[in-house]
Amino acid sequence: MKDRTQMTSWTSLLALSFLFTFTTAPSASAQDKKPAAEPWKRQVFFGEQHLHTSASPDAFAFGTRNTADDAYRYAKGEPIKNAQTGEMIQKKTPYDWAAVTDHAEYLGMMPLLLDPQSPLQKTEIGKMIASGDPAQGEAAFQQIITSATINKPIDYLMDPKVMKSAWQKQVDAANQHYQPGKFTTLIAFEWSSQPNSKNLHHNVFFRDDTGPERIFSAFDSVHREDLWSYQEYQRKIGHENFSIPHNSNVSNSAMFALHTSSGNPIDRRWARRSARNSPAVEIVQTKGASETHPALSPNDEFASFESEFTHLLGSGGVLGLIDKSFVRNALIDGVGFQEMIGANPFKYGIVAGADSHIAASANEEFNYPGVHGNTDKTPVIRLGSKGSVAGEPALYFGTPGATGVWAPENTREAIFDGIARKETFGTSGPLIRVRFFGGWNYPKDLTSDNDFVKKAYDDGVAMGRDLPQKPEAAKAPTFAVWALKDPDSGNLDRIQIIKGWYDKRGYGFQKIYDVVWSDKDTRSIGEDGKLTPVGNTVDVKTASYSNDSIGSNQLHAVWTDPDFDPVQHAVYYARVIEIPTPRWSTYDAVKLGVEPPPNVPAAIQERAWTSPIWYTPDPSLVKRLDFYPGLQEKLPPSGGFHPGSLHPKK
Amino acid sequence: MIDRIKRLAREPLLHFLAIGACIYGAYALFGEKPEEASPETIRVTAGEVAWMADSWTTKWGRPPTEAELLGMIRQRVRETAYYREALAMGLDKDDVIIRRRLTQKLEFLTQDLATATPPSDEELKAYFDQHRDEYRAPDLITFTHVFLDPDKRGDATLDDAKAIKAQLVARGEDAARKGEALGDRFMLQNYYPERSQAEISKLFGSEFARSLFELEPGDWHGPVLSGYGTHLVFVHGLATAPDPEFTAVKQRVLQDWGTKKREEFNEKFTEGLLSGYEIIVELEDETGNIEEISVGMGKQNGKKHAASDVGEEAIFVSSEGKDK
Numbered sequence: 001m002k003d004r005t006q007m008t009s010w011t012s013l014l015a016l017s018f019l020f021t022f023t024t025a026p027s028a029s030a031q032d033k034k035p036a037a038e039p040w041k042r043q044v045f046f047g048e049q050h051l052h053t054s055a056s057p058d059a060f061a062f063g064t065r066n067t068a069d070d071a072y073r074y075a076k077g078e079p080i081k082n083a084q085t086g087e088m089i090q091k092k093t094p095y096d097w098a099a100v101t102d103h104a105e106y107l108g109m110m111p112l113l114l115d116p117q118s119p120l121q122k123t124e125i126g127k128m129i130a131s132g133d134p135a136q137g138e139a140a141f142q143q144i145i146t147s148a149t150i151n152k153p154i155d156y157l158m159d160p161k162v163m164k165s166a167w168q169k170q171v172d173a174a175n176q177h178y179q180p181g182k183f184t185t186l187i188a189f190e191w192s193s194q195p196n197s198k199n200l201h202h203n204v205f206f207r208d209d210t211g212p213e214r215i216f217s218a219f220d221s222v223h224r225e226d227l228w229s230y231q232e233y234q235r236k237i238g239h240e241n242f243s244i245p246h247n248s249n250v251s252n253s254a255m256f257a258l259h260t261s262s263g264n265p266i267d268r269r270w271a272r273r274s275a276r277n278s279p280a281v282e283i284v285q286t287k288g289a290s291e292t293h294p295a296l297s298p299n300d301e302f303a304s305f306e307s308e309f310t311h312l313l314g315s316g317g318v319l320g321l322i323d324k325s326f327v328r329n330a331l332i333d334g335v336g337f338q339e340m341i342g343a344n345p346f347k348y349g350i351v352a353g354a355d356s357h358i359a360a361s362a363n364e365e366f367n368y369p370g371v372h373g374n375t376d377k378t379p380v381i382r383l384g385s386k387g388s389v390a391g392e393p394a395l396y397f398g399t400p401g402a403t404g405v406w407a408p409e410n411t412r413e414a415i416f417d418g419i420a421r422k423e424t425f426g427t428s429g430p431l432i433r434v435r436f437f438g439g440w441n442y443p444k445d446l447t448s449d450n451d452f453v454k455k456a457y458d459d460g461v462a463m464g465r466d467l468p469q470k471p472e473a474a475k476a477p478t479f480a481v482w483a484l485k486d487p488d489s490g491n492l493d494r495i496q497i498i499k500g501w502y503d504k505r506g507y508g509f510q511k512i513y514d515v516v517w518s519d520k521d522t523r524s525i526g527e528d529g530k531l532t533p534v535g536n537t538v539d540v541k542t543a544s545y546s547n548d549s550i551g552s553n554q555l556h557a558v559w560t561d562p563d564f565d566p567v568q569h570a571v572y573y574a575r576v577i578e579i580p581t582p583r584w585s586t587y588d589a590v591k592l593g594v595e596p597p598p599n600v601p602a603a604i605q606e607r608a609w610t611s612p613i614w615y616t617p618d619p620s621l622v623k624r625l626d627f628y629p630g631l632q633e634k635l636p637p638s639g640g641f642h643p644g645s646l647h648p649k650k
Numbered sequence: 651m652i653d654r655i656k657r658l659a660r661e662p663l664l665h666f667l668a669i670g671a672c673i674y675g676a677y678a679l680f681g682e683k684p685e686e687a688s689p690e691t692i693r694v695t696a697g698e699v700a701w702m703a704d705s706w707t708t709k710w711g712r713p714p715t716e717a718e719l720l721g722m723i724r725q726r727v728r729e730t731a732y733y734r735e736a737l738a739m740g741l742d743k744d745d746v747i748i749r750r751r752l753t754q755k756l757e758f759l760t761q762d763l764a765t766a767t768p769p770s771d772e773e774l775k776a777y778f779d780q781h782r783d784e785y786r787a788p789d790l791i792t793f794t795h796v797f798l799d800p801d802k803r804g805d806a807t808l809d810d811a812k813a814i815k816a817q818l819v820a821r822g823e824d825a826a827r828k829g830e831a832l833g834d835r836f837m838l839q840n841y842y843p844e845r846s847q848a849e850i851s852k853l854f855g856s857e858f859a860r861s862l863f864e865l866e867p868g869d870w871h872g873p874v875l876s877g878y879g880t881h882l883v884f885v886h887g888l889a890t891a892p893d894p895e896f897t898a899v900k901q902r903v904l905q906d907w908g909t910k911k912r913e914e915f916n917e918k919f920t921e922g923l924l925s926g927y928e929i930i931v932e933l934e935d936e937t938g939n940i941e942e943i944s945v946g947m948g949k950q951n952g953k954k955h956a957a958s959d960v961g962e963e964a965i966f967v968s969s970e971g972k973d974k
Contacts, residue, residue, distance in 0.1 A: 046852075077848070092856070093851065093852055093855075093856075094848070096852070115954065117705050117709065118709060119706070119710070123724075161710065161711055162710075267904075383898060422759070433837055433838075435837070448835065482837060484836075484837040484838070484878070485877070485878065486877070487855030487858070487876055487877025487878055488855050488856075488877055489852055489877075518801070547877075552801045552876075553799065553800070553801055553878045553879050554799070554801070554836070554837060556835075556880070
C-alpha cells in the first residue's frame with residue numbers, strides 16, 4: 001500500500017508544480033519550428049506505432065512469448081515464430097520504422113511471475129501460476145488483468161526496481177534495432193487508462209535515445225491532465241515526447257468529451273495543452289475504425305468500415321454513446337472550440353496502428369495471423385464463435401492499419417518530427433501513398449505539373465497545417481491531392497475530401513466531396529449526389545480480385561471548395577478508397593473450404609486518411625456567438641455517461 | 651591415428667555418453683543421494699546458501715537480509731522434504747509439467763553438448779566457404795524508369811511501350827536523364843541510385859524488384875510490369891558487393907555454425923534415442939475401431955499411411971486395424 005500512496009502524492013505534486021509553471025500554454029509547437037530545407041524531397045516511410053509483446057500482461061495471458069526483439073525483427077521483414085502456433089510468420093512488405101508500446105501497467109511483470117528464480121513466485125499470484133494447474137494460472141492472469149481494468153494495483157507487483165529494469169529492457173531492444181537510414185525504432189509505452197471501462201488509452205513516444213527514467217501508468221493517474229503533466233515534465237528535462245490516443249470508438253464518448261476530467265468546460269489552456277501533448281490520433285486499428293460511424297454520418301456510404309466492434313474494453317459492457325467517440329466529430333468540434341474559446345483541443349494529425357498483442361504488426365489482409373494469440377491464432381478459432389477478447393468475437397477484429405510519415409530521412413528524429421508536424425496519413429493496412437496540400441492560388445492543373453510538389457509546398461501547406469492567411473482577392477481555398485496505390489493491393493476507386501465546419505447557429509456539420517475517381521467514362525455523380533459505385537471483382541470462392549477491369553493505379557485532382565464561407569472555421573481531410581478486396585475472414589474461409597462468415601462483409605474497401613488542413617478566419621471577420629448549442633454536453637440517458645462520474649470526489 | 655583420437659575426443663555424442671556413464675556410475679556407487687548420510691537428513695550446503703544469496707542479489711539489486719536468507723533456507727528445507735515425500739508417493743509419474751520439465755532439462759543438456767567444443771578456425775572457415783552467399787552484402791542497382799500509365803493509355807499501353815522503347819534505345823543512356831518526358835506522371839522517383847532488391851520491393855512490389863535485378867546494365871529494357879503498370883527501365887549499373895571476408899563476419903559464422911550443429915545433433919540424438927524403442931500409437935477411426943500404428947522417424951520400413959493430421963511423412967502402418 002505504501003508504494004501506491006507515494007505514487008499518488010508524486011503525481012499530485014507534479015500536477016501542482018505544473019499549475020504554476022504552465023499557466024500560459026507553451027507556444028513553441030512543432031509547427032513553428034523551422035521547416036527542413038527542400039520539403040518536396042520528403043518521402044513516405046511506412047511503419048507501426050502501436051504494438052504489444054509478452055511484456056504486456058494481457059498479451060502474455062493470450063500466450064504471447066515473443067518480445068520487443070521479435071516485434072522489431074518482424075517489422076523489418078524477418079520471419080519470427082508465432083509463439084502460440086509454432087508457425088513462422090513473415091510480412092510480405094517490410095516496414096521502415098516501428099515502435100513497441102507495451103502497457104505501462106505491470107510492464108514485464110508476467111515473465112517474472114513464471115520465473116522459478118523470482119521471489120515473485122512466492123506471492124499469492126506467483127503461487128497460483130507456479131502450481132502448474134492451467135485453471136489456477138488462468139485465474140491468476142485474470143486477477144492481474146482485472147486489477148488493471150478496475151485500477152486497483154496489486155502492491156507486490158509494483159516494485160519500483162523491477163519495474164525500472166523491465167522498462168530498461170524495452171529501451172534496450174528499441175536501441176538495438178535502430179539502424180539510422182535503414183530502420184527506425186521509437187522508445188514508447190502505453191498509458192492504459194480506462195475509468196469505468198471507458199477507453200482513454202494513449203501511447204507515449206520519445207524523440208531521444210535514452211527515454212524517460214520512469215514511465216507513467218494508469219495506476220499513477222487515470223486522468224489525461226496528469227499524463228500531460230508527466231509529458232510536460234519529461235519535455236522540460238530533455239525527453240521530447242508526444243502522446244497519441246487510440247480506440248476512441250470504445251470510449252463511450254469519453255475520448256472527445258466536451259469537458260475536462262473534473263467535469264469543467266474545456267478552456268483555452270486545457271485545449272492548448274491537449275493540442276501540444278497529443279498532436280495525432282489513431283484512426284483505425286484491429287479493434288475497429290474510429291473515423292466515424294453510420295449513425296453519425298448517415299450520408300457517408302463508407303462509414304460502416306470495420307465498425308462491428310461494439311464492446312467497451314475489458315468491461316464486457318456494450319458500447320452506448322458514440323457521438324464523442326469518433327475522430328471526424330472531434331475534428332469538427334475542434335474547429336467549433338477554435339471559434340468559441342480561441343483554441344482547438346482536437347487538432348489531430350492522423351495515424352493508424354495494429355494494437356496487435358502477438359508482437360506482429362500484420363497489416364496485410366492476405367497474410368493475417370490474428371492479433372490476440374490463443375483467442376484467434378488459427379483460421380478455425382478466428383472464424384468460430386469461441387474466440388473472443390473483451391467479450392467480442394475474433395471475427396469483428398480487423399487487420400492492423402499502417403502509418404505513412406512524410407520525412408526527409410529514416411531516422412528517429414525525422415520520423416518523430418514528421419508525426420509531430422502531422423505530415424502523416426493512416427491506412428487500413430495497404431501501403432497507399434497520398435499527398436494532400438492546401439493553398440489559395442493553386443492553378444487548376446497543378447497536379448499535372450512536373451514541379452507539382454515543390455510548387456505545392458511553395459504556395460501553400462502540406463497536410464497537418466493551417467491554411468496560410470487568406471489573401472483578400474482569394475474566393476475559396478484550393479486543395480491538391482495525389483494518391484498512388486499499394487502495388488500488392490487493390491486499385492484505387494476514388495479520392496474524397498471531407499469538410500467539417502461550424503455554422504452561424506453554433507452547430508457542427510460535415511460534407512463529403514468525391515473529387516476524383518477511376519473509370520471516368522462509365523462513372524458520374526448522380527442526382528442524389530452519389531458517385532456510381534466502382535463495382536466489385538471479388539470472387540469469394542477463391543478469395544481473389546482483379547485490378548484489370550476497374551480502378552486506377554493513381555489518382556490526382558485539384559479541388560476548390562464550392563461551399564466556402566470565409567467567416568466559418570473549417571477543417572478538411574482527404575480519404576482515398578480502394579476497390580473491393582477480400583476481407584481476412586474470406587481468405588480464412590477459403591483456406592478452410594467453408595462459406596465466408598455471414599455477419600461480416602466478404603469484401604471491404606480499404607482506405608487511407610490524410611491529416612487535415614485547417615482554415616481559421618481572420619478574428620475580425622468572425623462574430624462569436626454567446627452560446628454554442630453544438631458544444632453543450634447533452635444530458636446522458638439513464639445509466640449512461642455523466643460528466644461528474646469520471647472523477648469521484650473523495 | 652592421433653588425429654582420429656583427437657577428432658573422436660571432440661565428438662559431442664561421445665561426451666554425452668561419457669558424462670552419462672559417470673553420472674550412472676556415481677548413482678550406482680553412492681545410491682540415490684550420495685551426499686546424505688541417511689535418507690532422514692536434509693543438508694543445505696554452504697554452496698546452496700551462497701547460490702540463494704547470489705540469485706536474490708541479481709534479482710533485487712541488494713544482498714538478502716539475515717531474515718530473508720533464513721526464510722529462503724527454511725523454504726528450501728521444506729521444499730526438499732516435500733520433494734522427497736512426493737517422489738516416494740510416486741507423484742512424479744505421468745505429470746504433464748514434470749514430463750515437460752525433464753524433457754526440457756535433457757534438451758538443454760544435449761544442446762550444450764552439441765557445441766561443447768568450440769570449433770577450430772578451419773572448421774568455421776569451411777562452414778563459411780559453404781555458405782559464402784549468405785554473408786555477402788546485397789547487390790545495389792542504379793536505374794532510371796519511364797512509367798506508362800495503363801489507366802491513361804488503356805489497351806494501347808504495350809504498343810506505346812514498344813514505340814517509346816525504340817526512341818529510348820536509339821538515344822541510349824542519354825535518354826535516361828530526360829526519359830520522363832516520354833512517360834507519364836508517377837509519384838515515386840524516376841531515378842534510384844544504389845538500392846537493394848529489398849528496398850525496391852518496398853517501393854515497387856517484389857515481382858518488379860525481382861525482374862529488375864535480372865536486367866543487363868547499360869541497356870533499355872521492358873516493358874517491365876509492376877503492381878502500378880508498365881515500366882521501361884535503363885540500368886546504369888549493378889554494384890556487386892565485394893566477396894565477404896571471413897574475419898569480418900566471423901562472429902555471425904560462429905553463431906550460425908552453432909545453430910546448425912545443435913540442429914544436427916538434436917536430430918541425431920533423437921534418432922538414436924528412438925531407435926531403441928518400438929513405437930505404437932492407437933488411433934480410433936470413425937466407427938470407433940482402434941487401429942494400432944507403429945510410428946517411425948523416417949528410417950524404419952513400413953507401409954505409408956494415407957494423409958493424416960499427424961504429418962504425412964512420419965506415419966507408417968504395421969498392421970491392419972482390428973476390433974478391440
